[in-house]
Amino acid sequence: MQLMATKTQLATLFLLLLISATVHGRKPRSRSPCQQYVFYFHDVLFKGYNYKNATSAIVGSPQWGNKTAMAVPYNFGDVVVFDDPITLDNNFHSPPVGRAQGIYLYDQKSTYSAWLGFSFLFNSSDYVGTLNFAGADPLLNKTRDISVIGGTGDFFMARGIATLLTDAFEGDVYFRLRVDIKLYECW
Amino acid sequence: MQLMATKTQLATLFLLLLISATVHGRKPRSRSPCQQYVFYFHDVLFKGYNYKNATSAIVGSPQWGNKTAMAVPYNFGDVVVFDDPITLDNNFHSPPVGRAQGIYLYDQKSTYSAWLGFSFLFNSSDYVGTLNFAGADPLLNKTRDISVIGGTGDFFMARGIATLLTDAFEGDVYFRLRVDIKLYECW
Amino acid sequence: MQLMATKTQLATLFLLLLISATVHGRKPRSRSPCQQYVFYFHDVLFKGYNYKNATSAIVGSPQWGNKTAMAVPYNFGDVVVFDDPITLDNNFHSPPVGRAQGIYLYDQKSTYSAWLGFSFLFNSSDYVGTLNFAGADPLLNKTRDISVIGGTGDFFMARGIATLLTDAFEGDVYFRLRVDIKLYECW
Numbered sequence A, B, C: 001m002q003l004m005a006t007k008t009q010l011a012t013l014f015l016l017l018l019i020s021a022t023v024h025g026r027k028p029r030s031r032s033p034c035q036q037y038v039f040y041f042h043d044v045l046f047k048g049y050n051y052k053n054a055t056s057a058i059v060g061s062p063q064w065g066n067k068t069a070m071a072v073p074y075n076f077g078d079v080v081v082f083d084d085p086i087t088l089d090n091n092f093h094s095p096p097v098g099r100a101q102g103i104y105l106y107d108q109k110s111t112y113s114a115w116l117g118f119s120f121l122f123n124s125s126d127y128v129g130t131l132n133f134a135g136a137d138p139l140l141n142k143t144r145d146i147s148v149i150g151g152t153g154d155f156f157m158a159r160g161i162a163t164l165l166t167d168a169f170e171g172d173v174y175f176r177l178r179v180d181i182k183l184y185e186c187w
Helices: A002-023 B002-023 C002-023
Strands: A035-044 A056-060 A079-087 A098-106 A114-123 A128-137 A143-153 A159-170 A174-185 B035-044 B056-060 B079-087 B098-106 B114-123 B128-137 B143-153 B159-170 B174-185 C035-044 C056-060 C079-087 C098-106 C114-123 C128-137 C143-153 C159-170 C174-185
Touching: A056 B056, A056 C056, A079 A114, A098 B114, A114 B114, A114 B128, A114 C098, A114 C114, A128 A159, A128 B128, A128 B143, A128 C114, A128 C128, A128 C143, A143 A174, A143 B128, A143 B143, A143 B159, A143 C128, A143 C143, A159 C143, B056 C056, B079 B114, B098 C114, B114 C114, B114 C128, B128 B159, B128 C128, B128 C143, B143 B174, B143 C128, B143 C143, B143 C159, C079 C114, C128 C159, C143 C174
Parallel strands: none
Antiparallel strands: A035 A079, A035 A174, A056 A079, A079 A098, A098 A114, A114 A128, A128 A143, A143 A159, A159 A174, B035 B079, B035 B174, B056 B079, B079 B098, B098 B114, B114 B128, B128 B143, B143 B159, B159 B174, C035 C079, C035 C174, C056 C079, C079 C098, C098 C114, C114 C128, C128 C143, C143 C159, C159 C174
């Protein structure tokens, strides 16, 4: 009987240590997402003539650039503010379920690469809230991972990874990104 | 006796699974904050004549904009760098307890909305350290939630939600934001 | 026997509460890093004549600034896009192990201070993946802490603190930062 109790106590102690280690981030955590979404968003760059249809505009550029055309080469230094519709499929004309809003900037001298800081804003019967993103987007890679750095409303305190895929592009006027969002922290 | 031990073992196993699930983000976590603050910050935009009093300046704008007035309509594409005093009450002349520094950009074509990336810098007897923020600010909503994406010093590794409320504004020259910060991760 | 069982159950309940509190962020978490790195990165600003060697360029400035020289005083309002080599030691000519890409902006009127949003991109035999950073950089402090707000690939879901130290600078043309990265969340 006495021995039995000791065994239980030992097991409890071991359990405590194990959990403590897990909580403190020393043990591998589960890499299976607690929530998953797929969206598309569509970017139409202002080129000087298409104000009405444009969803984004160059707002900063290096000395050798301007506000109506991407800088040569590789757009380096161009800063773009965007207000892009989010859709559930790859059709630009599908009803938007939200807006992707924020900034991207081309930041490589030797190839196409960008840095993104933006949010998804939802206010529909499906979702109310925002998801916030930041990360690097080396455009020529088939897929690129950025960070979900936070969320609000239905996405309260979310963290995760968003995988970007260029689903279509037409020169530097239009591109469409497919975004696979996997959340690994859900509250 | 044997049965008793088995029951204890079963309970322990169940406990282990429960905790494991919680740690891995599958179970709801507490939504009551582990830390809470209220601050105000004050933004005076440079308009071409008020350099001395200005706390912020337009540093990027779309082709149809300029550096001394917001773009029409809805300021879309304007990028602003700011260095705003933080106060404990809503009085612009109260002694600042820190500075709110970073960038905001207007990013909606059809209404007033912005994206924020900034930090609170504290270096006083009350707090030493920084809080880092990112998120969407749809200005016409009474309150807007952004993410606390990290912190340093007294705010080491913080995460949470900051709720913004426009406490006052005068055209596009002055605005004052009330910020309710709720941290849900405290170290 | 009955009493023994009750004691075990009480211990289990206590354990459950303790763990629950820890998971919910109410108890102090370990402040010893689960992963640690030191890197250097090198920034050569475009000044109008050095396009070939430049790794960064002014892309936004206040009304009183321009794209080939920092604004006076304290560079306030200057926005810079950068594509800086990362090295393992403080030698600009060492083989780069990755690129530091993103944006910084000078955001204090009364002294030198900046806000940073950028990523480290690695694609070598040592590391594949990205680390994402955001935070305030009050340049005149010997060391400055910013947040690691996320990571991908080998740095999947990372969070932590990066401590910046200005290892060298030459006017506003060149600076070298030493970055001590400490991760406190490892997956």
